[in-house]
Amino acid sequence: MNRDIRIVVAVDFGTTFSTFAYANIQNPDDIVTNDSWPEQSGSFKTNTALQYNDKFQVVKWGYPALAQEPSGRKKKRLPDGSENKPVELFKLCLASNLKPEEKPTLPAGIDHKKAITDYLREMGKLIIETLSSRWPGIRFPQQVRVILTVPAEWHDEAKAFMRLCAFDAGLTDSLRSENLEFTTEPEAAAIHCISILKEHQLNVGSSFMIVDCGGGTVDLTTRTLLPGNKLGEVTERAGGLCGSSFVDREFVRYVGRKVGMGAMNKLQNNNYGQLQYMIQQFCIKAKFPFNGNPEEFISKDFDIERVCPALMKYVTGVAEEQMEEAEWLIELDYASVKAMFDPVVDQILQLIQKQITSAEGRVRCMFLVGGFAESQYLQLRVKQAFSRFVTTIAVPSHPIAAIVRGALSYGLNMGTVETRVLKWTYGVEVSSKWERGDPVERKTPSGRIFRFHQLAQRGVEVGVDQTFKYTAGPVIATQMDMTFNIYVTSAISARYCDEDGMRLLGKMKIDLPDPRLGKNRLVEFSLTFATMEIKATARNVQNGGVYQTTFDLEF
Structure with missing residues (x-):
């Protein structure tokens, strides 16, 4: 169209x-x-x-x-x-x-x-x-x-x-x-960073890593600059739930240890707005300015009576006595704030280490983008851990806008990305004749067995618009339709669709006209990794008719 x-x-x-x-x-x-x-x-x-x-x-x-x-x-x-x-x-x-x-x-x-x-x-x-x-x-x-x-x-x-x-x-x-x-998000950031690669002496064939540090997730991708300012993917995209909001969660746990987690749970259930306001004040007073330098850190008193008065009515027992003695002030000292950052930052460092290992030493430059990338403490820890292995570790200007600008550049020129590495193995469920050596318990009353037929394997670098095909025909000569059950797994290979980690991605049902042709009605099923969404197509080999170009996902 x-x-x-x-x-x-x-x-x-x-x-x-x-x-x-x-x-x-x-x-x-x-x-x-x-x-x-x-x-x-x-x-x-x-x-x-x-x-x-x-x-x-x-x-x-x-x-x-x-x-x-x-x-x-x-x-x-x-x-x-x-x-x-x-x-x-x-x-x-x-x-x-x-x-x-x-x-x-x-x-x-x-x-x-x-x-x-x-x-x-x-x-x-x-x-x-x-x-x-x-x-x-x-x-x-x-x-x-x-x-x-x-x-x-x-x-x-x-x-x-x-x-x-x-x-x-x-x-x-x-x-x-x-x-x-x-x-x-990391792919968009990589596209945005193309414009500054020459500033860091990266030319065609050079590989660079994007570490997108957001509020909820931290996503990583390693890309190679191809001729014509296009990108190829070096390793699987990776990520984890270790964004800046999880520092906030550590702060909530810290307060919970002072007042009791039962009190914090009641606050969340009954006074959610005050809980969020308390987190906002923590970000302004302690999280945003924290740079990891103990000599520059000034301890701060957190006034529960002013910032979150609703919490006071839920605190009981020894915790209430201790808080009253402290006049409902909670001290945020250097060690406490650092302890809120470190579990989150440590996870980010582990993700980066895995990407560097997967890239087999090909990473010349690392860009930190996203709102959390502006954290001076995060920047410090990343440079301390990886400056020996990566020549350049940089934060581009306006890192908070890198993703949206890169996404826009992608939308203006969707040919920027030439290859992607698959994060999952894709295939379909097929029915074939049971043969000697197959598990007896999987033999159906009609003498058949259901297997996983692999179409595309995890870890393989595929070109944009690359298609993986499979041809099938009706099992029964008189059947009037055919259903393709599409499965995905994190495993490199699989044999059956009920193995651990296997998920039903979606179903695609098509009509099978001309029953007079019996089983001689072949259908070519294909998966195309054209964009970030997988598109499925079923084409009648006899008449060339395309039955459907997308499939319904199971919610």
């Missing part, structure tokens, strides 16, 4: 902060990163936060939705008289490697799908307003390509979930719209 794309918009939907950038394809060098937000200007990002009323309607988003300082009244109410419901960190609900109890608790009546959709809808309104003022008459979303960034560690199901949220939010006019594309 010939799409009339006029504008490209990149949306960096982050755990703690989000932003968007845009450009006209007729003038791709004029890239604009938005810096005008509700009640906030001059900042490239706004907070990934929402505030609801009792009817579950969004009344504030971004910076204004942050939890406010306790007012002294029994309940802080909105202008319409209802109680506010601040919601933050909801992106973490999509993290598959977080245990349920570790995921953020959202107010009753609000799940992460509603929160993500509502946030994208509010940002979409601002995007439409911004584009319309710049280019009157632009038709949104028909003439706009949207690039949405996602963490490297997200499964295909999470990307499909985001596609559904984007559609429900009005960013696309159909669920399978080709106007919506994805790129990983």
Whole structure:
């Protein structure tokens, strides 16, 4: 289909902060990163936060939705008289490697799908307003390509979930719209860094690592600069849940050790806004300025009575006596704050070490990007650990905007990325004749066996638009349809679809016309790794008809 794309918009939907950038394809060098937000200007990002009323309607988003300082009244109410419901960190609900109890608790009546959709809808309104003022008459979303960034560690199901949220939010006019594309956060950052590679004496054939340090995730990718300012991928993309918000979680645990974790749990359940305000004050007073130098650190007293008075009523027993003796002040000294950073920073260093090992010493330069990359302590620890192995460790200008600008560059020239390394092994379930040597317990009453037929293997570098094919025919001569069950696993190889780590990615059902041809009705099934989403196609070998170009994911 010939799409009339006029504008490209990149949306960096982050755990703690989000932003968007845009450009006209007729003038791709004029890239604009938005810096005008509700009640906030001059900042490239706004907070990934929402505030609801009792009817579950969004009344504030971004910076204004942050939890406010306790007012002294029994309940802080909105202008319409209802109680506010601040919601933050909801992106973490999509993290598959977080245990349920570790995921953020959202107010009753609000799940992460509603929160993500509502946030994208509010940002979409601002995007439409911004584009319309710049280019009157632009038709949104028909003439706009949207690039949405996602963490490297997200499964295909999470990307499909985001596609559904984007559609429900009005960013696309159909669920399978080709106007919506994805790129990983470290890949976008790598594209952004192409423009500064020469500053660090990197030429064609040189490899560099991107360490994207965000609020929720830290994502890594190692890329090689190819001729024509294109990128190839050297190793598998990697990542972990060790972004800056997990320093905040260590702070909450620290306070919990002083007042009792039972008190903290009650605070989270009953006074979520005050908990979030307390975390915000910790970030301003201790987290942001911490640089790891004990001689420059000034201990700070955290006044619970002023910052989080609701907590006081939940503290009992010995903890209450100790806190009253301390006049409800909690000291944040150097050792305590360092102990909040170190578990998180140590995980980041482990991820970097694994990438360097996988790259077999080919990394010449490392770029730290993302909001957490501005932490002087994180920069110090990374340089201490890896300056012997990597020639250059640098933080590009405006690291907080590197991802959205790179994503926009990708949307303007999607040929920038030539190869990607697969993070998973993909295949389909097939039915074949049971043979001697096959497990007896897997033999079906009809004398067949179901196996995993591998199409694409984890760790293999594939070209963009590279297709992996498999040809199948009906098992029964009279059957009128055929279903392809598509599976994915982290294993390099697998034999059966019920092995540990195997996941059903989706199903694709097609019609099988012409039953008079019996079993002589071959269908060519293929997976194409064209973009960050996997696309499936089934083609009738006899008549050339294409039955479907995408498949439905199981939510």
